[in-house]
Amino acid sequence: MLVVVFVLVFGGVLAMVASDQQQVLESTERLQQQTVPEIIRFQRLARNMEQLRQEGERLFAVATPEARQQAIFVVTLVASHPSIVEYPQSAALAREAELFLVDVNRQANENPASLKNHYSDWNNLSSRLSLQVDDVSIQGINLTTADLASVAHSMKTARLKLIGAAMLLAAFLLLLGYLLRQYLIRPLQRIDRQLTGLSVDRPAPEFPATPVAEIFSIEQASKRLHASLLENERSRLELENLAHFDGLTGLVNRRYFMERAETELLRAHRYDRPVAVGMADLDFFKRINDTYGHAAGDLVLKTFAQLLKDSVRQTDLVCRYGGEEFAFVFPESTVDEALVLAERFRQRFAEREIFLPDGHRVHVTISIGLADASRLPLEKALSCADQALYQAKHEGRNRVIVAAEQRLPLPV
Amino acid sequence: MRSCLILFGLLTALTGVVHGGELQVALGVQEMKIPPSSREAGKGVPRSAGLAGFNEALAREICRRISARCVMLNSTFGEILPGVEGGRFDLGFGNFLRTPEREKRVAFSDAIWHSSSRLLATPQAAARMASQASGEVSLDSLQGVRIAVVDGTQQHAYLRSIASERRLTVIPLLTMAEALLALKEDKADLALLLTLATYAMISREPPGRFEFVGPPVADRGLGGTVHIAVPKQKEDILSQVNQAIRALRADGSYQRIARQFFPFSMD
Numbered sequence: 001m002l003v004v005v006f007v008l009v010f011g012g013v014l015a016m017v018a019s020d021q022q023q024v025l026e027s028t029e030r031l032q033q034q035t036v037p038e039i040i041r042f043q044r045l046a047r048n049m050e051q052l053r054q055e056g057e058r059l060f061a062v063a064t065p066e067a068r069q070q071a072i073f074v075v076t077l078v079a080s081h082p083s084i085v086e087y088p089q090s091a092a093l094a095r096e097a098e099l100f101l102v103d104v105n106r107q108a109n110e111n112p113a114s115l116k117n118h119y120s121d122w123n124n125l126s127s128r129l130s131l132q133v134d135d136v137s138i139q140g141i142n143l144t145t146a147d148l149a150s151v152a153h154s155m156k157t158a159r160l161k162l163i164g165a166a167m168l169l170a171a172f173l174l175l176l177g178y179l180l181r182q183y184l185i186r187p188l189q190r191i192d193r194q195l196t197g198l199s200v201d202r203p204a205p206e207f208p209a210t211p212v213a214e215i216f217s218i219e220q221a222s223k224r225l226h227a228s229l230l231e232n233e234r235s236r237l238e239l240e241n242l243a244h245f246d247g248l249t250g251l252v253n254r255r256y257f258m259e260r261a262e263t264e265l266l267r268a269h270r271y272d273r274p275v276a277v278g279m280a281d282l283d284f285f286k287r288i289n290d291t292y293g294h295a296a297g298d299l300v301l302k303t304f305a306q307l308l309k310d311s312v313r314q315t316d317l318v319c320r321y322g323g324e325e326f327a328f329v330f331p332e333s334t335v336d337e338a339l340v341l342a343e344r345f346r347q348r349f350a351e352r353e354i355f356l357p358d359g360h361r362v363h364v365t366i367s368i369g370l371a372d373a374s375r376l377p378l379e380k381a382l383s384c385a386d387q388a389l390y391q392a393k394h395e396g397r398n399r400v401i402v403a404a405e406q407r408l409p410l411p412v
Numbered sequence: 413m414r415s416c417l418i419l420f421g422l423l424t425a426l427t428g429v430v431h432g433g434e435l436q437v438a439l440g441v442q443e444m445k446i447p448p449s450s451r452e453a454g455k456g457v458p459r460s461a462g463l464a465g466f467n468e469a470l471a472r473e474i475c476r477r478i479s480a481r482c483v484m485l486n487s488t489f490g491e492i493l494p495g496v497e498g499g500r501f502d503l504g505f506g507n508f509l510r511t512p513e514r515e516k517r518v519a520f521s522d523a524i525w526h527s528s529s530r531l532l533a534t535p536q537a538a539a540r541m542a543s544q545a546s547g548e549v550s551l552d553s554l555q556g557v558r559i560a561v562v563d564g565t566q567q568h569a570y571l572r573s574i575a576s577e578r579r580l581t582v583i584p585l586l587t588m589a590e591a592l593l594a595l596k597e598d599k600a601d602l603a604l605l606l607t608l609a610t611y612a613m614i615s616r617e618p619p620g621r622f623e624f625v626g627p628p629v630a631d632r633g634l635g636g637t638v639h640i641a642v643p644k645q646k647e648d649i650l651s652q653v654n655q656a657i658r659a660l661r662a663d664g665s666y667q668r669i670a671r672q673f674f675p676f677s678m679d
Contacts, residue, residue, distance in 0.1 A: 044679070051676055069619035070675075073611060078676050080607040080628035082526040082635045095627050102623070109620070 002179065006172050013165040020158035027151040035147040042140030044083045046133045049090055052078045053129040056101050060119055065109055072105050093132055097125050187215040195222055200233040246320045248298060249305035254327075257319030258378070261329045264317065265378050268331060276338035277378075278328035278370045279385040283397040285324040288362065296356045300364050303354050311345045327382065335372040335402055342368045342400045350398055365398035372403070435649070437471050437482045438492045438501040439464065442613055443589030462612015466673040467505040470524065473665060474503075474640075477656035478649075488586045490564030493518060496641040502649055504641035507606055509566050511633055519644045522654045523637035525670075525678040528628040529567055530607040531559075532592075532614075537601050538625050550626035551604070551634075554578055560591040560600035566633050567604040588613055595622065604634075608678055 052075060059071040078084070079094040100122070108115045187210055194205035204226045207219040244256040252260070261277070268275035282304065289297040301324065308326065312318050321327040330338040350365045369388025373381035388403040395401070442464055468484065475482035482503075487495065492506035497517045507527065510520050531551060533541070541549045541557065556579040561568045563584035571582045583600050585591050592613055594600040607628055614622050629635060642650045660666040670678060 044677075047677065065619065072619075073615060074676055076624055077607060077611055077674075077678075080528045080530055080624075081678070082528050082630040085528050085628050085630040085635065091627070 002176075006176065010169065010172065013168055017158070017162055017165050020154075020161050024151070024155050024158050027154050031147055031151055035143065039140050039144055041083060042136055042143070045087055045090060046136040046140070048078050048081050048084055049094070049129055049133045049136065052084075052094060052097060053126050053133070056097060056122060056126060056129075059101055059105060060115060060122060068105055068108060072102060075101050087136075090132060090136070093128060097129060100125060183210070183212050184215070187212065187219075191215070191218055191222060195225075198222070198226055198229065200229050249301055249320050251305050251309070251326075252317070252319045254319055254321055257317060257321070257327060257329075260317055261327075262378055264329050264331045265373055265381070268374060273332055273374070274334045275373045276330040276333050276335045276370055277373045277381045277385050278330070278338060278342060278368055279321065279382060279389045280326040280328070280342075280366050280368045281389055281393070282324040283365045283367055283393075285364070288364065292356055292358070292360060292362070296358075296360075296362075299356060300354055300362070303352070304349060304364070304366070307349055307352065308345070311348065312341070316341075327385075329373070335370055338370050339400060339402055342370060346398065346400055367392040367397050368400040370400065370402045433479075433481055435475060435480045435482045435502040436485060436500065437475070437503045438485050438487045438495055438505065439467055439471065440489045440492055440504075440506040441486045441587060442609065443587050462615070462673060463507065463606075463609045464612065466670065467507070469669045469672065470660075470666075471503065471505055473660060473669060474653055474656045477659060478652040489562050490586065493564065493641060496643055499643050499645070501641075502643065502646065503653065506641060507609060508639050508641050509633060509636055510639050511566065514641075517644075518641045519647075519650050520639035521642060521650060522657050523639060524657060525608075525638050526636065527609075527638050527678070528607050528630040528635035529604055530610070530628045531625040532595065532603045532605055532610055532622055533601060533625045534595055534598075535620060535623050537595070537598070538623055541601065541625070548626060551629050554580060554602075556580070557601040558583060558599070560585055560594045560603040562586070562588055562591060562605070565606075567606075570632055570634055571604060592617075592622070608674075611674075 055071050055074045055078065059068055059075070062068055062071065075098055079098040084090045084094045100118075104115065104118045104122070107118075187207070190207060194207070198205065205219070205222050210216050210219070244252055246253045265275060267273070282300070285297065285300070288300055301320075304326075305320070308318055312328070313330075315331050317329040317331075319327050328338075328342075330341065333341075346366060346368060350363065352363070354362050354364060356362060367389055369385045369390070369392055371381050371384035371388060376384065384403040388401040392399050392401040442462075471482060471484065485501070487501075487506075489506050492501065492504040493508070493514065495501040496504040504518070508514065508520065509527070514520075529551075531549075538549070545553060547553060558581040559571055560583045561571055563586060568582070568584055571580060574580065575582050583594060585594065588605060588609060591600070591603045591605060595603055602625060607624075610622075640653060642653065657666075660669075666679070667677070
């Protein structure tokens with residue numbers, strides 16, 4: 001809307017300037033077509049009057065009748081020039097001078113001595129002619145000055161108006177620039193700053209109210225971008241979760257466990273610390289599933305997992321290794337300390353009464369095999385623990401067995 | 413480069429080469445040419461003096477400026493305008509005053525000088541008329557006289573228009589020389605002629621042979637700017653002639669030519 005106002009005002013100013021220019025053009029045109037010819041006419045008149053006067057002087061100055069005749073001819077012809085004839089004042093004076101001089105000449109032809117008698121009268125005429133020449137010149141000059149002054153004036157006015165228009169234009173441009181900065185540049189800079197710092201860690205971008213619809217829509221878009229970033233982050237965490245954890249029990253899954261267990265063992269081996277691993281297996285789990293259904297089996301697993309999580313220490317790793325198999329790593333623990341832990345857990349789980357969904361109550365036991373992993377690689381240690389587990393199953397279940405020490409040649 | 417050449421060619425074409433290259437220029441004569449056989453020894457027809465001389469010199473200079481070869485043809489005044497109208501002449505130097513009637517027939521160049529008209533008479537005739545008239549004898553007060561005039565001029569046209577109411581006898585003659593002769597032979601009381609044209613003719617006469625009667629007249633179509641007549645359809649000639657006249661005035665050539673013939677400025 002402001003642009004429309006600006007265009008209108010500027011258009012108006014432009015029209016005004018154009019009309020001024022037109023006036024200036026007309027003035028100079030008039031100067032050329034009228035004033036200059038007028039000045040030439042005045043100049044011509046003055047020149048001819050002066051020549052008339054001079055030829056009159058010559059009439060008195062020359063000695064021979066022929067020369068006088070020549071002078072009279074010039075007098076006659078100059079006095080007949082249209083520039084004199086058309087100008088009433090000079091026409092009268094020229095006629096008077098001509099008649100006087102013709103008469104003097106005629107008398108002089110009869111009697112040359114009479115010439116000097118007329119000279120004083122001629123002087124009179126001569127000075128009147130001079131005065132008129134001056135008057136005419138002055139008139140011409142005044143005309144020039146007046147017309148030139150009016151042209152100069154109109155040009156000055158036009159220039160002032162042009163300067164005014166230029167200033168108006170400058171003011172409008174400044175205003176436009178300010179508005180542009182305020183409503184376009186600054187919001188864009190704000191948006192840029194917010195977009196640069198866009199991250200899941202920071203809150204959603206906030207913008208002050210703006211009347212410009214386009215800026216507003218970009219701000220909304222950046223807000224949506226932030227929301228989708230958050231959404232993506234959530235999905236990523238979820239996927240990570242899914243990648244690392246077992247859905248049912250909430251324990252880490254096997255793959256993730258193996259990574260972390262590897263790290264733990266490496267550290268223990270490096271700093272020569274004791275570390276133990278274990279394998280556990282639910283006893284008669286298939287029977288639970290067949291008898292009470294898979295839902296019951298799941299409940300048992302979940303109960304077991306929760307109990308496990310509550311029982312192990314913070315630094316211990318525990319995972320769901322298979323369907324009803326679980327694996328452990330006990331960092332900073334000798335196998336005897338791990339045995340104490342495992343034994344405690346076995347007892348607790350055996351005493352635990354599990355209420356199934358259909359109302360039945362069951363007791364489930366576990367068998368656990370432990371192995372010293374202080375000097376073994378992970379696979380080997382787990383294999384030992386697995387063997388111990390097998391032994392526990394074989395000896396009657398619901399017990400903890402520690403694998404016999406296997407001495408390995410120390411790596412060279 | 414080529415565009416430069418084309419531009420150059422166009423400019424030269426514009427600035428003055430006349431198509432055809434030859435112009436027929438009519439110069440008005442004040443008297444018929446005396447046949448060589450009857451010419452007195454030492455005395456020829458002074459064609460190169462006075463207004464006729466000025467017109468010829470001006471014509472030559474203009475032709476030089478527009479790069480045309482000019483053929484000078486002498487004609488009586490009455491022949492020139494019809495000749496230009498018909499296209500027989502390209503330029504007509506007949507001391508033409510510009511009138512609306514004439515403008516219908518031919519085109520006129522820019523002004524070349526200013527003229528007025530005046531009555532001429534012998535001193536005897538002038539004295540006779542002065543004694544008869546109550547006031548000054550002038551064009552406004554003429555009654556019942558015989559006036560000689562050159563056929564086809566503005567003076568002729570004006571006198572024709574007032575002849576009946578003033579009881580004037582208008583005597584049209586072919587040239588100014590004949591008009592002067594008529595005055596000498598008392599076949600006419602007065603002659604109404606272009607003041608300047610009369611100058612050269614009178615200056616050859618003994619002083620006091622003729623005198624001007626009454627004030628000069630520049631209105632009623634009897635005075636004003638004098639132009640060269642150009643055929644209406646030949647617009648390129650007209651524009652070139654005007655350009656030449658402007659150039660002549662601007663560099664002082666016109667003034668120099670005028671001074672050759674007159675001791676004052678007729679412009």
